[in-house]
Amino acid sequence: MEFEQIKELLVLVNSTDLTDFELEKGDLRIRMRKGGPAAQTPSAEPPSSSLEEVAAPMVGTFYRAPGPDAPPFVQEGDVVSPGQVLCIIEAMKMMNEIEAEVGGVVRQILVDSGQPVEYGQALMLIERRD
Numbered sequence: 001m002e003f004e005q006i007k008e009l010l011v012l013v014n015s016t017d018l019t020d021f022e023l024e025k026g027d028l029r030i031r032m033r034k035g036g037p038a039a040q041t042p043s044a045e046p047p048s049s050s051l052e053e054v055a056a057p058m059v060g061t062f063y064r065a066p067g068p069d070a071p072p073f074v075q076e077g078d079v080v081s082p083g084q085v086l087c088i089i090e091a092m093k094m095m096n097e098i099e100a101e102v103g104g105v106v107r108q109i110l111v112d113s114g115q116p117v118e119y120g121q122a123l124m125l126i127e128r129r130d
Contacts, residue, residue: 006030010058033119051127052104053124054098056122058096061091063089066088072113073085073088074124080100080105082099086100086124087124102128106125109123110125
């Protein structure tokens with residue numbers, strides 16, 4: 001199974017009400033689970049009604065910037081718009097841009113650049129602005 005097929009499968013499962021999905025094909029086994037508790041760092045604020053959690057859509061390595069010498073995509077206090085790139089998660093040697101789903105202010109970045117992240121893990125908190 002190609003990476004693009006896995007990515008499409010992830011998007012498809014994410015757009016349904018399914019909370020658990022498993023696929024076995026030969027030696028390949030894929031299991032996706034959503035809606036479970038997200039791993040958080042001890043310094044994370046509990047999300048309030050105005051804070052939106054940006055969760056990792058995949059397992060990989062979190063990067064705040066597009067390159068080692070480049071400035072971060074966003075910093076705490078930055079105003080972001082829906083569709084704006086917030087960070088990158090590297091998975092299987094592919095760089096996946098993670099975009100904001102809501103507009104607002106980045107209140108807290110919960111993961112350090114270069115750290116491994118799990119599916120569903122909270123990456124940052126955005127104070128929603130409607």
